[in-house]
Amino acid sequence: MTEGRYEQFEAYLRGTLNERQEKDLEQALLDPEVKAAFNTYRSVRQVIGQRWQRQADTDAFIRSLQEQNQQYLSPKSSPKRYLSVRRMVLLAACVLLVLGISFVGVRKQQYGDQQLIKHYVTAYQTGAERGSQGLNQYHQALMAYQNEQWAAAADAFANVPATDENYAGAQLFAGYAYLYDGAYSAAKKALQNALQYGTGIQQQNAEWHMVLAEVPATPAGQLPPTLVTILADEDHAFYDQGKALARDLTSIWR
């Protein structure tokens, strides 16, 4: 576009052309190339005029944004934040406290009555493992026992008639199942029967589990009466286990 044409555009936009000059320009604007050049010129002129007028405002605005950038945003290489010694000590103390509480909680749980009883139950290795003989004839009771359905197993074993040749073994297993189920009074009753009608090792086993059935009712710091009896007999089959249980019962974690 020629210099004169821009001069003409400028005069037209300022409204300083006379009528004839205006008509000449309007005629020239019928040419798409001139029209496009006029539109560009008008846009450039308008943008520069507006931006020039608010250049100072724009510069101030950009400065404000940059200030916010510095104030609110992480810098290019964000400095690492180190914890103060006081905060580290506090943090470590909190961690230790949480660990300590968790540890005590776990230990308390381990030394709870039910956990100790489960730990010390020592099933008499006869009836249930004799295959086709002995208690195996009470299939349902054994299945329930093996499936840890303690209440069902306990009831099934407890219902074995006193005339049955395996009555003492059945009472013993009923005692184990009651212990697992937390029915300590029923366990004592079944174990008492096993003690009365069982023989040799069955009786000692029944005695040992009687100790376990007595644990929940024994005041803190004391030993179950049957355990005291066992500990008085070094030849008792459960003497060593009795000593271990006595230690656990008097442990600080209980």
Next chain:
Amino acid sequence: MHADQRYIKGLVNNDSEVIREIYRKYYGRIQQLVTSNSGNVEDARDVFQEVLVVLFHKGHEGFTLTCPFSYFLYIACRSRWINELKKRGRRRVTITDIDGLNNDSLLTSEWRQLYKQEKQKQLFHREFRKLGPSCQELLGLSWTENPDTSKYNSLYEVAQITGRTYGYVRRKIAECRNRLMQLVQESCDFNDL
């Protein structure tokens, strides 16, 4: 007009409280958007600032918000970041949006229109800044409306303001104008507009 127009007004007035509020409330999610989509914190800062500058200019030109500011800002930054990724040679750009916010075709289209206009203006202004200070001053004064008379400054007035002779101003303005138009038309981006 949406109640959040106050944000646009705040930007136009360079209100530091509003600008701070905008950064505090909205920058985080834009940073998350950019950094989750192949960008870094610097990119996020640039995109955020560029969009705010566009809104500043558009606000001056009477832009009216028709939706929540936060949403418009998100769509604008999202669109701007997609463009940037494409410019960096990504053939396919898939954006992972922040939960609860996603693309909105109408708003995206509105923003693209705004941004296109702004890009054109930025091009003109960029070429203008290539002129010497004297040319910038003379053209700037010549094409600026006098706030008192609402008319463009005449060459006599420009001569008076700049302390130069009318002849010099007339000749120099013609020279600067031709140079600027030449720069604009030779600009690589001009034909893309």
